[in-house]
Amino acid sequence: MIAVELLILIPLAGVLACLLAGRVAPGYARVVALVATVGFAVALASLAGEGIFSGEPVQGLRVAQEQVPLWDLRIDGLSAPLLALTALLGPVAILASWNVEERAAVHHSLLLGLQAAVAGVFLAADVVLFYVFWEAVLIPMYFLIGVWGHEDRRHAAMKFFVYTFAGSALMLVGILISVFTIGATQIDSLIAGRVALGEPMLVFWLLAIGMLVKLPAFPLHTWLPDAHVEAPTAGSILLAGVLLKMGGYGLMRLAIPMTPASFAEVSWVFAVLGGIGIVYGAAVALVQADLKRLVAYSSVAHMGFVLLALSTGTERGFSAAMLVMVSHGVVAPLLFLLVGQLYDRTHTREIARFGGLGTLTPRWGAALSFAALASLGLPGLSGFPGEFLTVIEGFGAWSWPVAFAMPGVVLAAAYNLRAVREVVHGEVAGEWAGIKDLTAGDLLPVLFLAAAIIVLGVWPRLVIEMTGDVFAALAAIIGTGV
């Protein structure tokens, strides 16, 4: 299907169009960028007829596959929900940066380049192509942080780049070992030929560490808060929304099925790191003075749930991991969007300086309260199904030790409600009298994400039905024991 390649070609064409439009008039660039992201969403939606949203695999163009070495694209149940997330967040990111003045055309074209690269990661059926896209993601993100970021942007951008690059260098070694031992580059062929691997445990860790950095898992997470705090709003939205999901995706796409027996042997490490992440991320989020850093650490806690869910190695556990990832992919962007909107108005993110915004900016206050409730896992909103399933499946796999992660559930409520209490509730902080509430334009992406949060919370089967077959197969691979 041509539409599969279009998912990469449309944003790439958008990059060029955006740069050209920016030469004509700076204001055109954002329109072109928005059109390109909508085009991406339309291209993905056009594949609904092929059944991608019920988990049917769809191949990319055969001609392209034959002509271009290593070019092999495919959508299946594992990538479909994450591509949908990418499609959803594209327009949100552009709308969130509607007011960017500084080199807007370059900014927007980097966002589009990022979207193309991320889509490539989720589409690649060939491991080398997968790796190329994986690394390509770093480049636009590096510049988004380094050029459009805040005070300490240089350091944060470099840290983001070096840290995750170091991780993926290990992943590259793992990939090269697999490719040369098994003699194939197609991911399916690699998995089918996995018995040839001499040192599966080594390969597993080489692959997994790069992905755990990306996720990020405790204790490989410290690049994240710095990157988020310094990143511009649209950068944070895409970083939290889709870039982190590459970690969980990579584990389920490559590391676990390539070396399932090794994974099963050390899955307790995932459970331990996940459990620590849940409590640690929440506890650290609780004491943050910077609202954006608080949200960043909440990501560490949520990704802890992903790890715990993965560690079960069951079909339901994988479903839980995907549900948490997709939910985090809409909730964290909403939080970052709101924090960005607040920063645009006040030029600070310091929690202590706020108070009573529910009176001054009731729309923004309501939106933050909503996002906080979603983030703490309230039923009816997207966070609950995945975390609930993680806990009950985790208990099935690990029994009582799962209780050690439970303080994180209480702390999650604590840091989220603390933020609402300090910023939205209470007496009005006089400093901000006259601050403007969200405009209709500001509200558009907010409502968009809020709607997604409700839909996913009420009907999690939207995701489960996409991934069901893939995860049943993945659990079966683990069941084979090799």
Next chain:
Amino acid sequence: MSVVLDYGWTLVLVPLALAGLVALVGRPFGRFVPALAILAPSWVLIYGVLTLLEGPEDALRAGSVDWLTSVAGGGLTVGWAVDGLSAVMLVVVGLVAALVVMFSAGYMAGEGGLPRYYAALCLFTAAMSMLVIADGFVGLFIGWELVGACSYLLIGFWFTRPAAANAAVKAFLTTRVGDVGLLLALALLWRDVGDLSYVAVFAAAPELSAGIVTAASLLLLVGAIGKSAQFPLQIWLPDAMEGPTPVSALIHAATMVAAGVFLVARSWPLFSLSTDALAVTLAIGGVTAVGAAAAALVQSDIKKVLAYSTISQLGFMFAALGAGAWGAAMFHLVTHAAFKALLFLGSGSVIHGCGSQELEEMGGLFKKMPITGVTWLIGAGALAGLPPLAGFFSKDEILHEVIGAGPAWAAILFGASLFTAFYIARATRLAFFDGYRGTGHPHEGGWSMRVPLIVLASLAATLGFGGAWLAETIGAHHGSLDVKVALASTVLAILGLLAGWKVAGVDHPAFTRAPGPRLAALMRSGWGADAFVQRAVLRPVAVASRALYTGVDRRVVDAVAEGSAVAARAVGKTLTSLQSGDVQWYATMLGAGAVALLALVSYIGRGL
């Protein structure tokens, strides 16, 4: 299958839709909002009554949807079932909620943010219905969490007041501690039963090992303790009085806080198998009943008296559950819903009338607010357990059952009954009799506030005669009236009332001298529970979290990462001039790297 049962899902969707509607059109059509909002609980009430008339089903599953399904089968379903127990709860919830909305139309008139208020009430009705009609623990848990969220939103309705905003967070976090217990109970049952519908769990319960049954029951109990403000998680309820008074009547007296009792009653096939779990339930109920009643003796805020009273009365219900008499617990739940909602709305009427919550600034209101006064007296009598008012019958049944289970606990409950009569007589005299001590102009509220009082008062007077019917409807055992217990508790009630009346006459304006100043201060603070939690939980958590951030995250985890980067850069310094910090240079390097990478990739690709 009855016709009514097929539409069980409307109990959730209709109030939910109304919540959305109220939130959307509430601003332009402000005047009609209460009329719109009252439709939600009315539907729940009508549905409950229709079900009771038709005769509820025995079956615990009417319809369900796969919610978290899976290829492997055994999906986690969410469904509905209206049996006798849930039908009774629906009537309680629907009736009290409808009366509270009606009362609010007068009480809350002129407040800002009313669409938010009424939308939250509708949402609460939906969530409470979901909790009640769920056919399994998944649906129950969803409703359970959502009523907690509505409670949070409504306690913090006046969010600009720091006390209200803090109380909302405190309520949510404290009950969340209990919810973790409930969540673990579900996880345990999921592991060992593989299905969380009531039908499956209860069918499997006799096959489970005794340890598992006890563990599951105790974990469920932890959830119930949090929701029903039982010791040691009772601390949030007195603070929750920062919410508007009609909300206190509905959520923090009649319905949500009773959900813990409902949970245990609903899970009875599990609880009844574990004598250990029942013993713990009895102990918690007994301790809470007497401790909270004692705290109520010396409160100076009329709502605080009622808050501690609610905790104490819920303790009576837990004691009944622990004694194996879940029918008696449900009976008291129903009568308590009527008389405590009445007392709360009565206090709301008083607060509305004289503009203060302090008993010190009341007095002599009986003459100025005769309808509130008369209905309050009925509610107070019912609470004290005077025959033939509702509370007399249900409390009598509890006392009778607890005597059978453990005479020591029965003695404690008799003590709690004495305290109950004392504190309500004291509050009654301070508010309604002697001369008016305040500075306002007390007056009766409008009809929308009087009608709910009259309806609830007639129920508080008569519901006691419905015990046998209720027991039959919910399928529980109903004990006949025990004359000796009835006599003893009536004598105690009268003694308590007289003593409370007397103390109220001599002990204002401080109201706290009777037990001595230090003990009184301790009791007034709810036995120092807040200070204890502050010292033993909150401060350590804050200190540990801070230490985790500055000590571990920054100084160790991040320092290692940054340190290795510095080391790597030192090595790399001789090779490149990456530190120039020039973005264009980075860009060139990155571009070159990407090209090199692509070249490598094509090379590998060709080789295969």
